[in-house]
Amino acid sequence: MTLTVSQSLVLIAVIALATHITRGLPFILFPENKETPRYILYLGKVLPYSAMGLLVVYCLKNVSFAKSPYGIPEAIAVLCVALLYLWKNNTLLSIGVGTVVYMVLVQLVFI
Amino acid sequence: MRHKFKALKAAFPYTIPVMTGYLFLGAAFGILLNSKGYHFGWAVLMSLFIYAGSMQFVAVNLLTSAFNPVYAFFITLIVNARHLFYGISMLKPFKGTGKFKPYLIVGLTDETYSILCSTEPPEGIDKTWFMFLVTLLNQIYWVTGSALGGLIGSLLTFNTTGIDFVMxxxxxxxxxxxxxxxxxxxPAITGVVVSVLCLLIFGPDNFIIPSMALIVLVLTMFRKNIEEGI
Known part of the structure; x- marks a missing residue:
């Protein structure tokens, strides 16, 4: 441990507080007992679609197309998940197979 | 009691992918923190009270550098800024959840949000209990994973490289x-295109906030067009 016990506790408390601020702020700004502006309700309705796109990109943010393996394992695995899901419409199957394919690719094929 | 059990039975299948991810990533976090001299109790404490996957990995760095709580506060706001989007989209679904609401809010991780914003509970299932149980189950997986990682992580001989792809x-x-x-x-196209664009311009460490701003801008510009379709 680099820090003392109390320094560590303070740091954890600060990080927890800041995390809860990012999660709670919209609920504090737009409480239930007041009417939420229509613009915010609109954003609330469409943001999930954009947020999921952002999350997929966020998960793949460290993939490099400039150096080996050029994002090939990620591309194959994402394609696998997508095609399998479009074909069988089974969430767990697509996620399970996609993940195993990715693990095999990064552990055994593209080393 | 019966409707709670029914809600649990309905909620559990949706959390199975998260269970896999959280157990292994939680364990990875526990192992990492343990390697810095913090025994498993610390990992459990952080997973209970911070409960934010990627931020907890950043926190390990913060705990092993010079003590700087102000910096830690701002870096956390930046890393977790994307949660603002989740809150805005859950304003309506969380309405009227009463005593469950505070926990639903503090438990709103990427994965919990992805389930809650895309899933309507099946017929006859209490929605509040469904949302509460998805949130609770996910946190149980995360805390369990962190504890196991901190306790017996070093005994793990199975190569888990790439398992984070489950998310x-x-x-x-x-x-x-x-x-x-x-x-x-x-909205979906905007999410992908804007994020990729910002990733290319700002790089992997700084692209989230510009992406969020630009997404809101585009969605505002196309509001009329999009609202007609909903």
Whole structure:
């Protein structure tokens, strides 16, 4: 441990507080007992679609197309998940197979 | 009691991918923290009270550098800024959840949000209990994973490289599901295109906040067009 016990506790408390601020702020700004502006309700309705796109990109943010393996394992695995899901419409199957394919690719094929 | 059990039975299948991801990533976190001299109790404490996957990995760095709580506060706001989007989209679904609401809010991780924003509980299932149990189950997986990692992580001999892909796969499936459910694809396309663009311009460490700003801008510009389709 680099820090003392109390320094560590303070740091954890600060990080927890800041995390809860990012999660709670919209609920504090737009409480239930007041009417939420229509613009915010609109954003609330469409943001999930954009947020999921952002999350997929966020998960793949460290993939490099400039150096080996050029994002090939990620591309194959994402394609696998997508095609399998479009074909069988089974969430767990697509996620399970996609993940195993990715693990095999990064552990055994593209080393 | 019966309706709670029914809600649990309905909620559990949705959390299975998250269970896999959280147990292994939680364990990875526990192992990492343990390697810095913090015994498993610290990992459990952080997973209980911070409960934010990627931030807890950043926190390990913060705990092993010079003590700087102000910096830690701002870096956390930046890393977790994307949660603001989740809160805005859950304003309506969380309405009227009463005593469950505070926990639903503090438990709103990427993965919990991805389930809650894309899933309507089956007929006859209490929605509040469904949302509460998805949130609770996910946190149980995360805390259990962190504890196991801190305790017996070093005994793990199975090569888990790449298992974190389970989260990418989950978000991909939800993305496709949402795509199929909507006629207007502007929000989904905006999410991907803007994020990729910002990633290329600002790099992996700084692209989230510009992406969020630009997404809101585009969605505001196309509001009329999109609202007609909903």
């Amino acid at each position: 990418t796969a989950l978000f991909t499936v939800i993305f496709i599901n949402q795509w199929k459910a909507e006629k207007k694809h502007i």
